[in-house]
Amino acid sequence: MNQIIYAGKQVLTYSVSLHAHSSWELIYCTGGSGQLHFDSLSLSYREGDLVIIPPLFFHRNESDAGFTNIHLNYLEPQLNFKVPTVIREDGNRFLLDAFKAAFYVFSVDPGKQSILLASYANLIINLIQANLEAPAYSAVVEEIENCIIRNYPDESFELGRYLHSLPFNYDYLRKLFKQETGITPHQLLSDIRLQAAAEQLGFADARGASISEIAHLCGFREPLYFSRMFKKKYGVSPSQYQSLQQEEKPLSDGESLKIRQ
Numbered sequence: 001m002n003q004i005i006y007a008g009k010q011v012l013t014y015s016v017s018l019h020a021h022s023s024w025e026l027i028y029c030t031g032g033s034g035q036l037h038f039d040s041l042s043l044s045y046r047e048g049d050l051v052i053i054p055p056l057f058f059h060r061n062e063s064d065a066g067f068t069n070i071h072l073n074y075l076e077p078q079l080n081f082k083v084p085t086v087i088r089e090d091g092n093r094f095l096l097d098a099f100k101a102a103f104y105v106f107s108v109d110p111g112k113q114s115i116l117l118a119s120y121a122n123l124i125i126n127l128i129q130a131n132l133e134a135p136a137y138s139a140v141v142e143e144i145e146n147c148i149i150r151n152y153p154d155e156s157f158e159l160g161r162y163l164h165s166l167p168f169n170y171d172y173l174r175k176l177f178k179q180e181t182g183i184t185p186h187q188l189l190s191d192i193r194l195q196a197a198a199e200q201l202g203f204a205d206a207r208g209a210s211i212s213e214i215a216h217l218c219g220f221r222e223p224l225y226f227s228r229m230f231k232k233k234y235g236v237s238p239s240q241y242q243s244l245q246q247e248e249k250p251l252s253d254g255e256s257l258k259i260r261q
Helices: 094-108 110-133 139-151 159-165 170-181 185-201 211-217 223-234 238-247
Strands: 003-019 024-037 042-046 049-053 059-075 085-088
Touching: 003 094, 003 110, 024 094, 042 049, 042 085, 059 094, 085 110, 094 110, 139 159, 139 170, 139 185, 159 170, 159 185, 170 185, 185 211, 185 223, 185 238, 211 223, 211 238, 223 238
Parallel strands: none
Antiparallel strands: 003 059, 024 042, 024 049, 024 059, 049 085
């Protein structure tokens, strides 16, 4: 029975106290990153990850930079997981769309939610199964992704030169990477650098780092180019984003924790 019994959303949050559910919990990370701690297991997650937690697993959620998510509680979903598991969604983000729709239906139209919510409940489980059955990245795509993750802070890192050094045609690699991940290698590099900058902007005052210094720490040679790209992605300038982060009061454990049965 794929039945959603609760749908919630967390705005920027830094910690959630130790708790457990009698139902399954599915958490889609919509922004930021963090770690979920269980009795004998810790799982790291980041934006685009889905965490599946079977019933009665006590856990707490912690993040230095903060995270946002949409979380659903399921009654008897058709899932075979025995322990908490993190799944990385592919580039099309269909699962994220389904989570957003389920949350909207549950929150906005409770009087007419049963049929639509049941449909989204089944769709989400089917998407999870399809994601699990999808083949892993090819070896060269995984190699490129790992290289980008390792080198993104280095402003001298030239992704184009690296791609041309591989024993494959450049255009073929670019097409293959986008086909498997949903974005190009250069888009991934830009996204990782901007996300890292957004995380550091929230802590800039504590370290005394300027926006220009943060740009360089995250791999951007030109602060003006960084500011333009940051505003394009987040809708505000780095300085405006920094001000908003300083005004944002982190939720306390009591405020962020909602017991859901």
